[in-house]
Amino acid sequence: MNLNRCKETLGFGLLRLCAVISVLILGVIIFDIAFKGAEVISWEFLTDYPREGMTKGGILPAIVGTVLVTFITALFSIPLGVCAAIYLSEYTREGKVVRLIRAAIRNLAGVPSIVYGLFGVVLFVRGFGFGASVLSSGLTLGLLTLPWIITTSEEALKAVPKSFREGAMALGATKWQTIRTNVLPYAFPGILTGAILGLSRAAGETAPILFTGVAFYIPKLPTSPFDQFMALPYHLYILSTQHHATEVVKPIAYGTALVLLAVVLAMNLLAIILRYRARKKLKM
Numbered sequence: 001m002n003l004n005r006c007k008e009t010l011g012f013g014l015l016r017l018c019a020v021i022s023v024l025i026l027g028v029i030i031f032d033i034a035f036k037g038a039e040v041i042s043w044e045f046l047t048d049y050p051r052e053g054m055t056k057g058g059i060l061p062a063i064v065g066t067v068l069v070t071f072i073t074a075l076f077s078i079p080l081g082v083c084a085a086i087y088l089s090e091y092t093r094e095g096k097v098v099r100l101i102r103a104a105i106r107n108l109a110g111v112p113s114i115v116y117g118l119f120g121v122v123l124f125v126r127g128f129g130f131g132a133s134v135l136s137s138g139l140t141l142g143l144l145t146l147p148w149i150i151t152t153s154e155e156a157l158k159a160v161p162k163s164f165r166e167g168a169m170a171l172g173a174t175k176w177q178t179i180r181t182n183v184l185p186y187a188f189p190g191i192l193t194g195a196i197l198g199l200s201r202a203a204g205e206t207a208p209i210l211f212t213g214v215a216f217y218i219p220k221l222p223t224s225p226f227d228q229f230m231a232l233p234y235h236l237y238i239l240s241t242q243h244h245a246t247e248v249v250k251p252i253a254y255g256t257a258l259v260l261l262a263v264v265l266a267m268n269l270l271a272i273i274l275r276y277r278a279r280k281k282l283k284m
Contacts, residue, residue, distance in 0.1 A: 037258025065229035072138025081149030109147035114207035152194025189278035196271035
């Protein structure tokens with residue numbers, strides 16, 4: 001008995017140690033970025049255009065470009081992903097073909113993002129003739145997040161109790177009426193959370209937009225979906241590794257990293273808040 005208790009205590013101790021180490025590493029990274037990035041964060045930095053090869057000025061075009069490409073990603077991937085999840089969860093019967101489709105979707109979620117970037121060049125930049133643009137990048141990121149949204153949405157739909165469906169059907173509701181009025185409202189918090197987390201990942205991606213439309217230095221805002229654009233992750237990559245004056249722009253790089261980190265954390269926080277409110281509304 002004492003030996004088993006010692007093993008259990010040791011096991012819990014190791015788990016706590018791993019948790020503490022993970023939190024400390026994450027905390028050190030966030031603190032370092034926040035401490036060094038806060039030195040350059042100002043209203044001018046957030047609202048001004050870059051100047052003199054990005055050695056001076058602000059990052060407004062990069063912020064706007066990131067928002068625009070994420071918005072296009074959402075318009076493309078969320079409706080398509082949710083509809084695909086509804087079809088797989090509610091209208092298909094379990095079988096080899098359906099299992100194969102689900103396995104393919106899960107595998108696509110693990111494909112390296114640079115592969116999506118190359119595919120985006122072939123399909124959107126050259127195939128559809130959109131060129132290197134905000135639209136091409138947004139659609140490419142939409143393909144990247146689509147498997148994630150399908151998977152999380154389907155899991156949210158499957159979590160709805162069968163009694164919700166059976167009760168509505170027993171009262172004479174059609175299949176679609178049951179889904180629209182009973183299933184989707186209950187699954188909405190999970191669907192919303194998965195969608196926002198998928199978009200937060202897309203907002204921080206560099207490789208897909210590297211091939212499909214992003215540029216390092218464009219001191220103006222895009223005026224058309226077919227314009228090239230600046231984006232925070234690619235901007236940070238160039239400042240940190242490719243700029244001719246790396247030491248000069250290092251403070252700007254930390255400021256860009258802090259803004260990007262704030263955007264991603266804000267999206268994750270938004271997902272938590274919206275999920276909490278949606279679940280609270282369902283319980284009322």
